[in-house]
Amino acid sequence: MAEKELGTVVSTPDGPSPAALDFVVTSGVLHRGQFVELDYSEGTMIALVTDVIKTNRYFERADSVKEFEANGSALFEQFPTSEWEYLIAKTRPLGVFSDNLTKRATYPPSPGTKVRLAAKENLTKFLHFDTEHGLELGQVDHHDLPVKLNMSALLKKHLAILALSGAGKSYLTSVLFEELLDRKKEAGRIATIVLDPHGEYSSFAEPVLDKSKTDYSSRTKIVKAHEIQIGVPKLSVGILSGIIPGLSSPQKRDLGKIISKLRAEMKSGLGPFDLHDVLDTLNSTPEIKENTKVALGGWIVSLMELNLFGKTDSPPISDLLKSGNLTIIDLGDVINTKKKQIIVSYFAQRLFYERRRKTIPPFLLVLEEAHQFVPEKAGKDSAICRSIIRTIAREGRKFGASLCLISQRPVQLDTTALSQCNTHIILRITNPYDLKHIGESSEGLDSKSIEMITSLRVGEALLVGEATHYPLFFKVRKRKSQESRHEISLEQAAVDFERNSSEKDDETRELL
Ligand SMILES: Nc1ncnc2c1ncn2[C@@H]1O[C@H](COP(=O)(O)OP(=O)(O)OP(=O)(O)O)[C@@H](O)[C@H]1O
Ligand SMILES: [Mg+2]
Structure with a gap:
């Protein structure tokens, strides 16, 4: 008509x-x-x-x-x-x-x-909407038309969600999670894993009290940072030299020899090894030069101090992902930046490796605060994850390993990784540097559309790229899942603090 x-x-x-x-x-x-x-x-x-x-x-x-x-x-x-x-x-x-x-x-x-x-x-x-199995993220503004994006077109060649803080990135990502979790088996379900530095998605794992909300807790698994243990026998020299940036070639060679020796011993029945064993072997191998021993030893001790490494992986990577389910790696309690970087890098490396061997389902790896992990300008430590994320960005589509990079500072996000994200969803942004960066990395964005980004309100988005082929402004739909309770007002935080401290005072008085 x-x-x-x-x-x-x-x-x-x-x-x-x-x-x-x-x-x-x-x-x-x-x-x-x-x-x-x-x-x-x-x-x-x-x-x-x-x-x-x-x-x-x-x-x-x-x-x-x-x-x-x-x-x-x-x-x-x-x-x-x-x-x-x-x-x-x-x-x-x-x-x-x-x-x-x-x-x-x-x-x-x-x-x-x-x-x-x-x-x-x-x-x-x-707009290439997939009316049958598309992921419904919202409504086309003023058209009363649901935005139903084909999963492959949206995710296969990676997605970036960019906006100011508070513009609705995590809200939109939650809507995306709901769509992925609600997918029927016949439509093709992937596993979703989010590395969540602020515990913003933990509400997915909590049972709902409000009956009008959908309960996703049975399809969500949450792993707290303190439960994570990285098995040293699973660390290749490649992964290790990613974790310890700046290793020289002879140092890598010596470290490789130690790992091979310990692995051979493990196979012969001595059982798995940890960093203490690596250190002992280093110190008891006479061929290794004294200055290499000092340098490698120092690094190994600094890794031990992170309390992250053990004899086996926990939880095992192969148990972590399940088709149609969501896994949240909650990094909320980790303050040490290097530890966060190592966890992200390790998971990214292992997931990509396991996916290449097809031992885990096709997955979407969601990285919040992506500019922290894949920075444009990086010192040694902050670049720990960059090379593996770049590799997944470049090669992941061949193996069903997709990325979703989320950032409120696009200008600090690595251009190589960002330009591999073939779909960008942009919410409100006002910083001219970020807008310029987005203009340069998003194909098909003209100056008028960039100008319109500054006037978007919370929950309004611009999609550019592979998913629709043409820039599309849309309103993010209301979420079905309960909102995270992590964000409380300043007033509420102040009230909570005073209440808690007066309760503590009462308890102390009672004790005295
Ligand atoms: N589409 C929407 N509909 C209704 N409310 C929304 C929508 N998008 C965001 N909000 C609200 O706006 C607030 C900020 O959203 P959100 O936490 O998603 O922002 P963010 O971009 O992830 O911020 P940050 O960078 O700080 O993590 C939340 O309270 C959320 O409920
Ligand atoms: Mg957020």
Whole structure:
């Protein structure tokens, strides 16, 4: 069914052209971000409204308006000004659509062509929505059309979610988790694992009290940082030299020899080994030079101090992921940055390795605060995870290992990893440096869309990239799961603190 007519294409100094098209609105209202369509020689042209301008020729000249109004008479009393007020919509033609195929417009439509609101069925096809099994993240603004994104198109070549703090990144990510958890087996279910530095997703693992919310606790597993133990026998020299940046080649060679020796002993029945065994073997191997012993020994002791390494993996990586389930690695209690980096790097390395061997299901690895783990400019310690995340970003799609990088500081996020994320979802951002960085790393974003990002409100998003092929503004849907209780107001934190300290005072008094 053809939609209602909205207006007529007008001639302007720079349009209509294949890149810009203005029309005067003859009926109804129109909003920025809406899609319109018009008949075109080769099918239906779809265009995005990038601006709506109200104009009135009576008010065009500031000097005349001032002169007139200064004399005590209002313009609108003397002239039919309201009849001359009209809306001009500025649009960007996105493409031409015919027989389910889309292509770029290379020729302008004629002035005088009628413009309609884009029909839902055209938009669904144009934006490549997967109406059957798509992940429903929200609604196309002003179109009452659910945004249903094909899982492969959204995740296979990685996703980045970028926005200011508090703009709704974690909320949107929770909506994505719900969609992944609710997927039917026949539609293809992947495992989801989130490395969560602030414990923002732990509410998924808690039973719900509010009956209107969906309970995902039976499909969610939470691993607290203090429960994590990294099995030293599983650490290859490659992983170790990632963890201890700056090892020289001879040091790596010597460390490799020690690990091989301990592994051989393990196979011969001596059982698994830990860092103490590595240190003992280092000190008791006469061929290793004294200065290498000192350097390697120092590093091994510093790793021991992290209280992270043991004889076996706990929990075992192979038990961690399950199709259609969510695993949360809660790093909320870890203060030591290096420890956080090592945990993230280790999980990323092992997951990628196991996925290549197909011992675990295809997965989505979600990295919150990604700029901390995959920084653009990195010192030795902060680069621990960068190379494995870059590797997954580059090669993961071949193996069903997908990444979702979340960051409130895109400018600090590694350009190599970011540019491998073929879909970007951008929520509100105002920092000009971040906007410039996004403009450079998101293909298909023009200056108008970048300008629109600054005016997005909480829960409004712009999607660019592989998932829809065209920039799409949408409203994130309401979540079904309960919200995390980690974020309380400053007032509430102050009340809680005073209550707790007065209770403690009472207890002390009772004891005395
Ligand atoms: N789509 C939405 N609908 C309703 N409320 C939302 C929506 N998105 C975000 N909010 C609310 O806004 C607040 C901030 O959202 P959220 O925690 O997702 O931000 P964030 O971008 O992850 O911030 P940070 O960078 O600090 O982690 C939350 O209280 C959340 O409930
Ligand atoms: Mg967040």
